Amino acid sequence: MFSNTLKKITIWVFFILIILAVWAVIIAISGENPFSAFGYILEGSLGDTGYFLSTLNKMVPIMLTALAVAIPSWAGIWNIGGEGQLLLGGFGAALIGFSINLGSSFLNILFALIVSALFGLVWALWPGYLKIKLNVDEVVTTLMGNYIASYFVLFLINYPFRDHSSPMAQTKYIDSSFQIPYMFRGSQFSYTFFIALGVVFIFYFIIRKFKFGYEIRMTGSNPDFSKMSGIKTKKIKLVSMLMGGAVAGLAGGLLVLGMNHRMMQSFSPGFGFTGLLVCLLAFNNPILIVFISFIFAMLQTGSVNLELFSNVPAEISGLLQAVMVLFVSAFKIISMRKGGK
Amino acid sequence: MGPDFLGGAEVITIKDLTKRYPNGFEALKGVNLSVKKGEIHSIVGENGAGKTTLMNIIFGLIKPTTGSISVDDKEVNISSTGKAIEMGIGMVHQHFMIVPNLSVMENVVLGSEKDFTNFFGKIDYKSIKLKVGDLIKKLKLSLSPEDIVRDLPIGKQQLVEILKVLYKGPEIIILDEPTAVLVPTEVNDFLDFVINLKNEGKTVIFISHRLKEVFKISDSITVLRNGKTVGSYSKQDITRDEVANLMIGKKFDFNATPPKNEKEEILFSVDDLSLKGMMIKNISFNIKKGEILGVAGVEGNGQEDLFSVLTGDILPEQGSVKLADKELNKSTILEKRKAGIAYITDDRIKNGLAIDRSILENGIAYHHKDQRFGKVLINNKNSVKLVTGIVEDYDVRGVKNMKTPVSSLSGGNMQKLLVGRELNNQVKLLIASQPTSGVDIAAKALIHDSFKELTVEGNSVLLISSDLDELMSISNRIIVLYRGKIVAEFKYPDYDIKELSYYMTGLKES
Ligand SMILES: Nc1ncnc2c1ncn2[C@@H]1O[C@H](COP(=O)(O)OP(=O)(O)OP(=O)(O)O)[C@@H](O)[C@H]1O
Ligand SMILES: [Mg+2]
Numbered sequence: 001m002f003s004n005t006l007k008k009i010t011i012w013v014f015f016i017l018i019i020l021a022v023w024a025v026i027i028a029i030s031g032e033n034p035f036s037a038f039g040y041i042l043e044g045s046l047g048d049t050g051y052f053l054s055t056l057n058k059m060v061p062i063m064l065t066a067l068a069v070a071i072p073s074w075a076g077i078w079n080i081g082g083e084g085q086l087l088l089g090g091f092g093a094a095l096i097g098f099s100i101n102l103g104s105s106f107l108n109i110l111f112a113l114i115v116s117a118l119f120g121l122v123w124a125l126w127p128g129y130l131k132i133k134l135n136v137d138e139v140v141t142t143l144m145g146n147y148i149a150s151y152f153v154l155f156l157i158n159y160p161f162r163d164h165s166s167p168m169a170q171t172k173y174i175d176s177s178f179q180i181p182y183m184f185r186g187s188q189f190s191y192t193f194f195i196a197l198g199v200v201f202i203f204y205f206i207i208r209k210f211k212f213g214y215e216i217r218m219t220g221s222n223p224d225f226s227k228m229s230g231i232k233t234k235k236i237k238l239v240s241m242l243m244g245g246a247v248a249g250l251a252g253g254l255l256v257l258g259m260n261h262r263m264m265q266s267f268s269p270g271f272g273f274t275g276l277l278v279c280l281l282a283f284n285n286p287i288l289i290v291f292i293s294f295i296f297a298m299l300q301t302g303s304v305n306l307e308l309f310s311n312v313p314a315e316i317s318g319l320l321q322a323v324m325v326l327f328v329s330a331f332k333i334i335s336m337r338k339g340g341k
Numbered sequence: 342m343g344p345d346f347l348g349g350a351e352v353i354t355i356k357d358l359t360k361r362y363p364n365g366f367e368a369l370k371g372v373n374l375s376v377k378k379g380e381i382h383s384i385v386g387e388n389g390a391g392k393t394t395l396m397n398i399i400f401g402l403i404k405p406t407t408g409s410i411s412v413d414d415k416e417v418n419i420s421s422t423g424k425a426i427e428m429g430i431g432m433v434h435q436h437f438m439i440v441p442n443l444s445v446m447e448n449v450v451l452g453s454e455k456d457f458t459n460f461f462g463k464i465d466y467k468s469i470k471l472k473v474g475d476l477i478k479k480l481k482l483s484l485s486p487e488d489i490v491r492d493l494p495i496g497k498q499q500l501v502e503i504l505k506v507l508y509k510g511p512e513i514i515i516l517d518e519p520t521a522v523l524v525p526t527e528v529n530d531f532l533d534f535v536i537n538l539k540n541e542g543k544t545v546i547f548i549s550h551r552l553k554e555v556f557k558i559s560d561s562i563t564v565l566r567n568g569k570t571v572g573s574y575s576k577q578d579i580t581r582d583e584v585a586n587l588m589i590g591k592k593f594d595f596n597a598t599p600p601k602n603e604k605e606e607i608l609f610s611v612d613d614l615s616l617k618g619m620m621i622k623n624i625s626f627n628i629k630k631g632e633i634l635g636v637a638g639v640e641g642n643g644q645e646d647l648f649s650v651l652t653g654d655i656l657p658e659q660g661s662v663k664l665a666d667k668e669l670n671k672s673t674i675l676e677k678r679k680a681g682i683a684y685i686t687d688d689r690i691k692n693g694l695a696i697d698r699s700i701l702e703n704g705i706a707y708h709h710k711d712q713r714f715g716k717v718l719i720n721n722k723n724s725v726k727l728v729t730g731i732v733e734d735y736d737v738r739g740v741k742n743m744k745t746p747v748s749s750l751s752g753g754n755m756q757k758l759l760v761g762r763e764l765n766n767q768v769k770l771l772i773a774s775q776p777t778s779g780v781d782i783a784a785k786a787l788i789h790d791s792f793k794e795l796t797v798e799g800n801s802v803l804l805i806s807s808d809l810d811e812l813m814s815i816s817n818r819i820i821v822l823y824r825g826k827i828v829a830e831f832k833y834p835d836y837d838i839k840e841l842s843y844y845m846t847g848l849k850e851s
Binding site: 218 | 654714718
């Protein structure tokens with residue numbers, strides 16, 4: 001038993017070293033000393049409290065959009081629509097934030113977050129429904145949904161909800177009573193991080209300990225058998241899809257209430273897709289999602305620093321992420337073969 | 342050892358083989374085996390004895406911990422299935438490995454489709470069809486290259502598995518419980534087919550729990566017990582009873598009479614049931630309290646459809662299904678289960694278990710609906726208690742840890758877990774389809790005994806089985822399905838195997 005764990009750890013360490021080596025080669029090719037480059041990335045992501053907090057901040061949408069893929073996939077259904085759900089959720093929160101007021105900041109924030117989750121949920125509803133009623137491929141519908149949502153939101157912030165005092169396509173600011181407060185002076189770090197982390201742990205708990213989680217797991221593993229055991233597999237699939245949509249919508253809401261304070265063009269640099277990658281790399285495991293989101297966030301915040309101090313462009317972080325994806329997929333395939341039937 | 346007068350040279354020699362699985366379980370503790378060229382060599386042993394493990398090692402699927410394997414007197418390291426195939430070894434697995442959504446020919450060439458791909462990457466289906474068609478003809482199988490595997494009855498799917506293996510032209514063919522899913526008529530054809538392989542000079546390693554089959558075709562028999570070889574014997578030198586005793590290590594009495602717990606009151610009735618586009622036409626029958634009713638028939642004559650209707654998977658357009666006067670025809674499986682019906686499906690991998698989930702999770706399926714297992718959270722203590730009980734009562738072996746996946750159990754032990762789980766419900770009626778497929782003699786008796794025990798309290802069993810011996814040994818009554826209709830009914834003790842087969846094959850009609 002012990003030697004087996006040890007073996008696994010050795011393999012992982014070795015594996016991480018290989019990824020680092022390939023990264024080093026790529027950085028060297030783009031004309032920078034890999035060690036100093038790693039230094040810049042580390043410094044720019046963990047170097048001081050400010051950097052560290054912005055890395056944690058970056059984790060919020062990545063973690064939640066990854067979870068939005070993970071929950072439905074536990075039940076054997078795919079949600080590639082995190083990006084669109086996030087955008088709509090963000091818009092929903094902004095809409096509430098500049099149009100109503102419930103009188104207390106707590107209620108305002110709570111209500112706006114619920115609305116953002118509902119917007120995301122609705123955007124997962126039709127693909128989920130089409131899947132269980134007509135067996136329409138959810139990969140296609142959720143993916144397509146991203147484009148529809150993105151153009152729809154763009155329309156909304158360009159025309160009916162545009163802040164006309166601004167030269168850019170964006171909504172008005174939300175009322176300050178809707179803002180999730182920053183925790184430290186000089187940093188955008190707010191309670192959003194803890195809300196997001198809390199949501200991940202809640203779902204970790206649900207999938208492991210709840211009856212409902214058990215039914216999700218069984219449905220994902222063998223739907224025919226689950227049906228024989230009296231589990232309503234279609235309902236389970238639909239509900240898990242809705243939960244995924246809600247979590248992605250919530251990510252958008254948290255970004256609006258905790259950071260941007262309005263909905264705007266280029267609101268998301270593709271968080272939904274980063275989340276998808278993270279979820280795949282994390283084998284759908286919520287705890288691993290937290291760790292891998294941290295690495296992705298580190299790369300993304302750190303590479304800004306890298307660009308600042310070297311002649312390596314910040315886009316390199318995308319390339320480094322791609323290398324990681326490549327290696328993890330290869331590793332997955334190899335271990336699948338080894339463990340083979 | 343060396344060459345032998347009677348048989349050929351040794352093609353496979355295994356010495357002191359051991360296998361410890363990653364979870365620490367020692368499945369093989371010292372196995373010796375020598376297989377001669379051109380013989381049919383059977384491996385027998387209880388569920389969990391290590392037969393599949395041994396075969397998987399020879400086929401390069403898993404690695405042994407210690408010991409040596411020689412092929413043609415040369416020590417080899419079979420590190421992958423690719424290597425095994427190169428050495429001329431082919432294996433038909435205990436559980437299906439074919440892809441249900443593909444056609445017969447696609448399944449057969451899967452993995453070697455490159456041979457049919459032209460320069461532009463286009464697959465030449467015509468020549469695949471021709472080649473696979475030729476092989477089917479040569480082997481005299483009743484398959485058609487373009488049939489979709491999913492639509493074929495299990496017996497035929499088994500033939501696809503074999504076709505897929507033979508396509509690669511192996512010299513040594515491993516057959517791991519190939520007959521477990523076949524009906525008696527198919528079994529005989531299949532055994533002839535195996536003998537034919539031998540006549541063509543192939544070497545066959547054959548695994549089965551049915552000693553009748555083993556004795557019909559083998560040249561030698563090796564008995565495994567608890568991961569060790571008990572001995573290897575020439576067929577002439579040993580009897581069936583002796584083999585059975587060597588397998589379980591004790592004498593075994595098979596008490597084969599139906600229970601006598603039938604009451605007058607009717608528990609379950611099916612009236613004028615019909616299914617459009619399906620095999621079932623105007624079926625009516627009923628089951629009394631405490632009765633075991635057997636359903637005999639050649640596979641593909643409506644048993645599968647009958648089972649699907651009774652689960653609620655397919656809704657019949659006509660007829661009624663009643664359990665104790667409660668109409669259940671249109672109710673869901675959950676409602677049927679709540680009314681007191683339990684189900685043993687004929688294909689444990691397909692819809693009887695979720696093999697990559699744990700033993701614990703599989704053991705509580707459907708039970709989990711009960712409040713005892715918690716309202717919102719799963720009650721872990723009661724779950725463990727229930728599954729521990731099942732594992733003990735049904736003698737499920739190889740359970741080191743409840744959290745390990747079911748796939749780490751041997752086939753027969755998976756079946757015992759499934760049967761135990763179903764019988765642990767408040768069962769009024771058990772609908773069991775091929776309940777003893779792949780289980781050893783002792784476990785079969787255990788399962789039969791638990792069926793009989795059900796009837797003591799006035800509960801009943803509908804037993805759908807292709808095993809006539811099984812049907813005749815525990816059913817109070819047997820009905821015969823032929824082309825979707827009930828064509829005959831027999832009552833214990835007036836069972837006549839010939840008469841039954843006449844009706845089953847349509848030679849006689851009522
Ligand atoms: N992957 C695995 N991990 C751990 N234990 C395993 C694994 N596979 C099999 N075992 C255990 O090894 C033992 C031998 O299993 P094997 O499948 O070889 O039995 P078998 O003789 O083929 O039985 P059956 O007649 O039921 O098919 C069993 O006790 C089983 O639980
Ligand atoms: Mg086996």
